[in-house]
Amino acid sequence: MPSDIAIADLLTADFDFDLPADRIAQAPARPRDAARLLAIGSTLADHGVRDLPRLLRPCDLLVSNDTRVIPARLTGQRGAAAVEVTLHLQQAPDRWRVFARPAKRLRPGDEVVFAADLSAEVIDKGDGGEVGLHFNVGGADLLAALERHGRMPLPPYIRGGAEGEGDRADYQTLFARREGAVAAPTAGLHFTPDLLEALDAAGIARTVVTLHVGAGTFLPVKADRARDHRMHAEWGEVGQETVDAIAACRARGGRVVAVGTTSLRLLETAAAGGGLVRPFSGTTDIFILPGHRFQVVDLLMTNFHLPRSTLFMLVSALAGLERMKTAYTHAIGSGYRFYSYGDACLIERAA
Template sequence: MRVDAFDFDLPPERIALRPARPRDAARMLVVAGSAMTDAGVRDLPQWLRPGDCLVFNDTRVIPAQLEGRRGDARIGATLHKRTDLRRWQAFVRNAKRLRIGETVDFGAGVSALAEDRLADGSFILFFPGDEPVELLLERAGTMPLPPYIAGKRATDDADRSDYQTMFAQKDGAVAAPTAALHFTPDLLAALGAAGIESETLTLHVGAGTFLPVKADDTEDHVMHAEWGVIDAATADRLNAVRARGNRVIAVGTTSLRLLESAAGEDGVIRPFEGDTAIFITPGYRFRAIDGLMTNFHLPRSTLFMLVSALMGLETMQAAYAHAIAGGYRFYSYGDSSLLLPQR
């Protein structure tokens, strides 16, 4: 499909620069089939059925944004994907001033060697020493806020907690699974009281999630791979949810993409560990999920393509027009939507 089919006009003032406080005070647009209802995140229990299961991503965002120098050149690096214990793939700003074999000093006793440059222009950075790279990043790095936020204000200490979900346990993401930013212990307790189950999986979200689609046709776009894991016990429990007639609801496009990567043509979710570069566009047949809770996404983005595949392009264009007109807040720190397709 043509990428411009997924374009829409978004007023800049609709972009949220801070999250709702408390987190579960955010608004939520429910799209069930083609019907739309204005609600709030705290209303989520009434939109689900006892026995339904929400699936969360327990990845933890690391301070993967680095600013340093190579000689007199300022070099910025956004770590994208771990390749081994001391090496990360990174998008580099001012890359023309960095050559293979040169070292970037990021301050606080942290440096990295540019070992290789890949076909997509990213670098392999090697962090020497004995300290775990995670500790080095805690000293020298900042939270990698999306460019549509970072371009409007500086990252600050509040973002270290704001840009982390309550489920965050496993270090490795360079972008938050933002749909779950809305959850609080109180909301989770209300869901449990209503008989709603929950499961977790891990997908380490990469910086590629922010990259624009530069191709004119979706067939020409190449997704960046991200690493994820679903263990056998979790897969069995999720399959049991659907076998008894209840629904699996992915919380966030990251959870959805990993579930769909792990499911076979028969709709059975299997244990999974490894990279996924799944790219979901209209025409895709969903196998593992029955609904999605997600924030509002960028025009022409792979994530708007994904929700259009789930609900239909016309439905999502109408839903986004409704959200814009109704003052919903967009993107990572914005409001939420609950998408329940007709099956």
């Protein structure tokens, strides 16, 4: 582990790498579990996602995120001016923090009309285009209005963020149950019923957590020093069933395998010591950089992430920056597909 001074001095530029544009996946593999999987440990090994059952042990536990993505991108009018908003954090049944473009056109008290049955009042303005909105409907009625008028909040590197035919299904995981995410926990996109059957047959246990992924996951790190970046809060929950499943996994000598960085971040938030977790319900803004002492997660299944991103910083904390740069260089040279609709890694935590 680097010294405390080295951790404090980590630069965002330390997490940069060159990625050819043609490596960015614009559609998922079909079927989903046909994606490739790079095993990253003391060595690198090329596999497929379908190999996951034999890469894990019967005593291991897979922890997935059961959040469901909502059509959180809306286009509306403030008077004659067009405004696009992307919801990112729910504060009440009818109140959301959103990222607005262009936010400079909005002032507290302004009304933004999205449709005849959907509008919102601007409550306040924050930094970086963040705005508070009070909608004219809330709860289930707001979710229904989003289904009618909203678009799936695809990241900008997939067709410029424009929703296409099939994205409402493609950008949703098999585990999706609890509505509230505005970005997909993309490692979960690789799972199919056949793969779950194979995992069950191999004796690998499964459980879920909920982290409603926010649009802040796409925000670039603009600070020169990595630790100066501000993470946006996201709501999550770890239930008693998951607490018990992790305790049982530890008792049988198994490893906790997080499916996605969202699951990992929530498990580390809920850490209780000794490799266990406690029940948790609330918001987390945990920012994991090299030097973080992982308490719960032993392995991480995740996609390939953006250069200079908080997620590449996280995987570098788990496995080591140089190891991850070596792995990414191998992946780029070997034709792996990157980002949300791309291929996956299975990363062992460094000793």
